[in-house]
Amino acid sequence: MLLYRCLFTLALPLVVLALLLRVVRRVESFGDFQERLGFWPKLSSEPIIWCHAASNGELSAARPMIEKLKDTNALLITCNSVSGKQLVQSWGFKNTQCRLAPLDLAWLHRRIIQKNDFRMFTLFEADFWPNRLNTLKNASVPISLIGGRISDKSATGWARFGGLASRIFGSFDLVCAQDGASEKRLRNLGGRSFGPRIALKSFYQASKTVTPNPERMDTWLAASTHQGEDEILLSAQKQILERAPHIKMILAPRHPKRGDEIAKIAQNLGFKTKQRSKGDSFDQTNAIFIADTLGEMDKWYAASGICFVAGSLVAKGGHTPFEPLAHNCAILHGPHLENFAEPYAALATHQGARMCQNAEDVANNVLALLESDVATEQLQNARNALGAAQTLDKVLDALQHTLKS
DSSP states (O other): OHHHHHHHHHHHHHHHHHHHHHHHTTSSOHHHHHHHTTOOOOOOSSOEEEEEOSSHHHHHHHHHHHHHHHTTSEEEEEESSHHHHHHHHHHOOTTEEEEEOOOSOHHHHHHHHHHSOEEEEEEESOOOOHHHHHHHHHTTOOEEEEEEOOOHHHHHHHHTTHHHHHHHHTTOSEEEESSHHHHHHHHHTTOOOBOOOOOGGGGOOOSSOOOOOTTGGGEEEEEEEOTTTHHHHHHHHHHHHHHOTTOEEEEEESSGGGHHHHHHHHHHTTOOEEEGGGTOOOOTTOSEEEOOSSSOHHHHHHHOSEEEEOSTTTTSOOOOSHHHHHTTOEEEEOSOOGGGHHHHHHHHHTTOEEEOOSHHHHHHHHHHHTSTTHHHHHHHHHHHHHOOOOOSHHHHHHHHHHSOO
């Protein structure tokens, strides 16, 4: 712990400089900079539950739980990005404040804790900052981890620092893991007090009802692609067009800044492209549309009848199947599924999704889903696999028992 504190303190001038450059470039405001340095007024005269989720995805997944918590408590929600803060503000929750998460400095967190009466700190999914957790623990603020997940690679990395890992993961007064594999890894790293498991992303709801229809089946979506996947998926589209020239493709990269890079790959394969970041709109006459912006995934799901869930053709562990299912998209995926192993295993058992190893597999499966009633049947199988109702009540009850009175 001491070594971590020393290293972070040494890196602090560079971190502050990087944040100031973001202000100069107008990526963030000076107020955002101040929030990251913990210059907050007193938040409330009431006791507060502090909720933290790293990014937009975690925030969206945690929203049903946060909505339940806000009914009986004043809330502080922190996140790591300006877009995440804007997302929370758009919810319009009463008795709820949102701040950018402060840098991981013990003295900074002590100052924030001394100004406010925190009944609990609730971390959603994963964002394990040692000084934050250690300072909360030393201040006797109960700490909970909800929907906790950790990959095998991350767990192996933490295990190299056995003492620090034990101290950090042992600091949680309640751990509700996402699945059995994450629970085992968290336990091996020092986690002790385990409650009911909960996959927060299974509560995802589409912003509006999307019904299956023939027009949507003319478009397929490659969702949240990573480097190494785009060429495979674009090559699949080339094969699809040879047999079904009317089929369109939306490619949404995980990191929108890769849009220009992907456009070059597509052009080298002979495609003309349109890019959302250039102000283009999705046009049914265009074979390749690159959706390289943030905050519009619901729109691309709604336009597509088939979704290839990326992060699964390369070793990224795969992304959630719950979002495409909520939008009534038939699901395709690759072999790397560690992040959501249990849901994908259920989908495989119920024939609710299709595994693809390469471009030819993707092309063949997209074309197979175009056949009469095939996608409809697969969608129903997927609902049967993932539709088992989860309840928040058990987790909320466990949280209630953890709250500081």
